[in-house]
Amino acid sequence: MSLLATFVGDAPMSAAIGLWVILGAAVIIDLALSLSRGKAVAVDYPPEVFVGENVDLTLTAQNAPKGLKGQIEWPDGLSGQLDITFAPAAKGTAKAKITCRAVRRGTWRCEQLWLLWSSRFGLFEFVPKVPLGLELKVVPNIRLIESGQITTSVNSALFGIKENRAIGEGSEFHQLQDFVHGMDVKSIDWKRSARRRSLVAKELRAERNHHVIIALDNGYLMREEIGGMPKIDHAITAALATAWAATIGGDLVGFYSYDVRPRVFSAPAPGRLAFAQMRTRTADLSYVSRETNHTLAMTELNARTPKRSLIIVFTDFVDTTSAELLIENIGILARRHLVIFVTMRDPQLEALTGEPPADMAGVAQLVSADQSINERRIVLERLTRLGVTVIDTEPGKVTAQLISHYLEIKAKELI
Template sequence: MIYPTRRAIYLLLAGAPLALVLGLVRPDLWLVAPGWIGVILACLILDTLSGANPRHLTLDARFPTQAGVGDSFELSLAAHGRNVPPRAAFALSLDERLADGGRLTGTMRRTGGALVGTVALAASRRGQAGVEALWIRWAGPLGLVWKQRRFRVDGAVDIVPSLRAVTEAGSRLFQRNSWFGLRQQRFRGEGSEYEALAEYQPGMDRRSIDWSASARHVKLLAKEYRVERDNRVVLAIDAGRTMAEPAGGMPRVDRAVAAALLLAYVGLKLGDRISFFSFAAKPQALTPAYMHIQDFPALQRAASRIDYAPVESNFTLALTTLSAQLNRRSLIILFTEFADATSADLMIRAAGRLAKKHRLLFVVLRDEEVEAEERRHPESAADITRANVAAAMLADRQLVIARLRRLGADVIEVPADAMGASAVEAYLGIKRQGGL
């Protein structure tokens, strides 16, 4: 497509007052006006024929077929042809998961006989993000015409849960807790499984002293324990409406999925049986219990299928269904969100029934926006109203947490950026206590 630039239109319009003035002053010079228009038209034709022809361009667009939520990646563009201009503008039509409004613009520059451009992208939500079309436009040598070409890309990027945080945080956690190595080791001194009797040494827990054995052997003997393995751990993710809301620029459910994958990675390393469970208005499939690190890709695929649901979560149906499918005591780590005590009442009742048989750990994100409103110094009556509403919301939230803890469940409130690490620390603490 070729069409005039703003400069060409202004030059053509400039001939109108010139023709009017000449017509009033020197009517015999009326031919100057058509001549001016002819010169501009000739320049337009010359500008059209000069330089690169849009029809001769070919596009090479390269981008990964898969990317993690929140992970940055590059989309490389290269347009090849003869006599390409020094620079050109481009507009890219793509999915809103990759750009607000589904549109990106930028500049391509000539490098080695081709127009080259790079776009840095980061996905905000999971799913399949399409890259639809690209428009390239540049001005002719005289700047009088625009030359434009539309290329159909028809590509797609599968947006899956991010593994970058899993690998980085997992490595740090294993370095911090060196006894959780790549090899399964026996770790004596902590846990709940009895290992052996050993002579008491200063620094050992006095509660581990076996007084009967010490009396028989006439010396202090203490029991040694080892950390339990082969525990069943269920990572339950609430995918309802409240979890679809953003926290720190990313939906809560995506942060929960990333944290659950980190937990799954650590749990498989420790020899526990890990399974995923998600729910919204109704329960979704419960995955088998995996226990080998080679099964981690299967858990990643299961996590990528957890979709966003614009409906309220049915905790009664979900937790009752989950309880019916568990035939042994398990640790259930539930990633969820609750806004007030009234809406969380059914969740508390269902959790109370589940806590009688299983160990429950609730992981919720701190509502930093509400906390900021509650702490902000008021400057008007509207600010005072917002602060009071925020304080009431935080009080309701703490009431729900207190009720859950009275039922015997563990609850941790974590910042958005530390959700995975905090959940893993809580899981490791439960294992050290032998609470499974």
């Protein structure tokens, strides 16, 4: 406006200067009306959250102007919305409720938050950086255990409706009872019946105190993301659920983790103490980029478990060539122990084989996906022929299938 007034129109120079004076006055007034005390943002959040679940965070800003917005930069272990809009709350405060998802185990910090608001006349935008102090602890997921779903399923399957009664035919002596019509004649203890001069039957129950070893491969292949989480976190969730089921079933639970070399081994122990130790150890497992040495890991595990045990191995492989040593060492382990081999299938890879390709790049992608699935099937069939129980399913179905296999093994007394 001042340029037009000076060079185009016939207005004197004082008119142009007057426009700048008006603008300067507007700037001073705008700053005077907009400046206020420093902003402070408090965040309310739970002390810990299970990996793979969402958590709500409540941000409260003090001395909040109208139209306050914010932006947060999430660490690697958390994901959520970047832009935040505050809504007026009590006098002088504004609140925002955001949802973030825990995608990695560990303790994750968000130290700072960027705020954004406009001045009263809209001549300025203020973008200060304020301390946030968010420290969220992401732990292994035991939601099914806390809800009691696994406890109810295992008690119903192993002990019936009344928990103090043993059901089924087992190999471990429980007690003697009078023989009544309808009981199996084979259960009669003839020697004790002769001494008592009345028929006495043995009540048997499934043998307990078996050794159950949870073996977790923590190599770089387990860092691949499926369903928004690394495979290792899906494996830990299923492992903890199975360990809890084994604890309820009266078995001893041990833990073993490995990558390029054996890392942690906990001897089988009874009770909830073993589960608590396992939960702590799995929470401390880091995300590594090292290749797994299956030969060293399985040899060490075989040496540490002289008694026949149920060994549940969570691992992954790429192709038949890389799986050769894995198959060989799992086969050696299966000669003495009962082995369950758990691997997770990628639903997106299978979805590629069901879609018609649109171009040559799609054809190459389809062929590659189909070849990968076929090689995976060949490896799993070879493991099955070695007597290994194979669980190859989507991450969300691993826990249910694994506990189902465990209950079947208990019922048939295969250990």
